[in-house]
Amino acid sequence: MEYSKIIDQFYPSENELRRILLVHSRQVADRCHKIVKAHPELKLDDDFLENASMLHDIGIIGCHAPSIQCFGTEPYICHGLIGARMLRSLNEGHANYELERCALVCERHTGTGITREQIEAQQLPLPVDVSYVPESLEEQVICYADKFYSKSDLSLERSVVQTAQSLEKFGPEGVRKFLKWVEMFE
Numbered sequence: 001m002e003y004s005k006i007i008d009q010f011y012p013s014e015n016e017l018r019r020i021l022l023v024h025s026r027q028v029a030d031r032c033h034k035i036v037k038a039h040p041e042l043k044l045d046d047d048f049l050e051n052a053s054m055l056h057d058i059g060i061i062g063c064h065a066p067s068i069q070c071f072g073t074e075p076y077i078c079h080g081l082i083g084a085r086m087l088r089s090l091n092e093g094h095a096n097y098e099l100e101r102c103a104l105v106c107e108r109h110t111g112t113g114i115t116r117e118q119i120e121a122q123q124l125p126l127p128v129d130v131s132y133v134p135e136s137l138e139e140q141v142i143c144y145a146d147k148f149y150s151k152s153d154l155s156l157e158r159s160v161v162q163t164a165q166s167l168e169k170f171g172p173e174g175v176r177k178f179l180k181w182v183e184m185f186e
Helices: 003-010 016-038 046-055 058-062 076-091 097-108 116-122 137-146 160-170 172-185
Strands: none
Touching: 003 016, 003 046, 003 058, 003 076, 016 046, 016 058, 016 137, 046 097, 046 137, 058 076, 076 097, 097 137, 137 172, 160 172
């Protein structure tokens, strides 16, 4: 799978949104590669991590987040679901396992994962029949790596402490999960 050809289909012209997507995704992919090298015992699929990292935020194009050049109509929290739909649209009639795995990463990388209880309690605009919690180790690594980088300030790389603090507003469970990942991946 060539992630660049997929990105070209949805982001055909050079513009600021495409640049933000590519820079942020490269930051996430590079952090994932560091984790692969540091933890051979985890037997992570490095090729998959490259592709999925580069595609994890492809759905931002459908969201309304003007501060990062997203001029779509959906709330930003929906970007993972939108990205999964985009990738699955390419997969219709093909049964491409790798593309489906990337679609799952799109759905499951927001925060440290979004539970059905959170969707209901916060009345989030997400269907409750989809799992938004990272399951495979690769999904967890991408979700973890993503937390260190902001699309609104591409020069910023948060420390572990800053990242944990940024997750506090979503409740203690997400912070606990993140700190567990710190132990696993750092």
